[in-house]
């Protein structure tokens with residue numbers, strides 16, 4: 001079996017590494033020549049647990065290849081996976097041009113039966129457009145080649161992507177023909193054998209919608225709990241216990257209800273924007289989702305507001321240390337991270353900022369060339385008037401508070417993820433503030 005994967009980002013590389021690990025011959029095709037050259041030499045552009053291992057040994061075993069050449073990439077393959085990132089249009093919503101362009105190239109190249117699998121998150125109805133484009137290109141060539149389309153949305157979470165692929169909660173497969181269904185069943189047979197997971201077969205439009213609905217539901221839970229947390233703070237309730245009380249309800253469950261300083265990444269904001277736009281084109285108002293996005297934007301400003309309030313609005317020449325910059329643990333991705341809002345607001349207010357993150361330091365240096373990047377978490381707090389913890393990396397869970405206090409100028413901690421114990425910190429001589437308590 002041979003697979004070609006177009007796009008070597010998070011989704012593309014994880015999909016490629018995992019399928020090659022299952023014994024399939026995989027070629028990754030990307031239009032970014034530099035990226036492909038680096039991959040050929042073993043440089044993996046993202047940090048993702050287990051990914052480097054998988055890629056290295058499958059490259060060594062000659063099951064995983066990289067190319068910028070679509071001719072080569074689409075030669076004698078059984079499946080082509082589209083995992084490219086669509087570019088945002090003027091309103092920031094998904095512009096399908098890159099996906100449709102790949103469909104066109106596919107239609108111009110295939111010479112035997114192949115399934116075109118859409119993994120990129122795309123607006124409802126895209127699979128139908130892709131089908132038409134490919135058929136048009138085949139007709140133009142005057143050849144008789146059969147193909148199928150499948151919508152196979154990706155639910156990986158950064159930081160857990162390899163595990164998510166190998167042991168998925170479910171695999172969603174949208175198809176319009178029996179042959180497409182058979183083709184996809186053959187592809188995923190091994191994963192299903194080993195994990196006993198569920199496959200949800202449906203039509204392509206429903207599969208496309210499932211992806212948006214799932215992401216939006218998770219984002220809604222986060223924003224809802226953050227709003228409850230903010231109210232807890234005003235009425236004197238404790239959000240940590242409220243969360244426990246709510247999450248132990250079997251109808252609700254414990255996931256995605258942790259209060260904090262907002263969700264980041266590209267996925268949640270982009271999918272919400274897309275869904276709102278899809279609804280708009282049908283003159284339907286997604287008022288809940290619009291509020292989810294607004295609440296999240298407000299939430300990201302809370303850590304800054306807490307520091308500012310502590311110093312009566314005067315942050316000129318105050319030094320603030322930040323622990324955790326990536327939008328969540330397990331990734332070096334800064335996209336949409338609360339750290340961006342916090343740091344930009346602190347700098348704007350005249351504060352000096354010292355930062356530390358276990359893996360996102362390179363990305364940080366690219367974004368803010370002048371920030372002081374600590375050599376470790378303790379170096380970052382030297383001389384600080386406040387410490388703001390924004391990403392709950394494991395190494396931040398049990399710091400040596402005595403050492404932290406001795407290094408800081410003012411012992412004030414803002415806990416953006418509610419991982420510290422208020423009593424413990426206050427007993428150690430810190431002023432402490434978290435979300436919703």
Ligand SMILES: NC(=O)c1ccc[n+]([C@@H]2O[C@H](COP(=O)([O-])OP(=O)(O)OC[C@H]3O[C@@H](n4cnc5c(N)ncnc54)[C@H](O)[C@@H]3O)[C@@H](O)[C@H]2O)c1
Nearest residue numbers: 007008009010011012030031032083084085098120121154
């Ligand atoms: N990252 C996630 O956690 C995640 C999870 C689920 C779904 N998704 C969805 O999957 C899609 C891809 O996400 P990603 O994070 O992997 O994106 P990414 O930006 O990390 O990678 C996309 C890759 O596609 C390449 N590319 C773009 N246009 C191309 C073209 N015309 N030909 C060849 N290569 C091209 C880019 O060079 C890049 O390497 C998005 O639609 C996203 O919404 C992402």
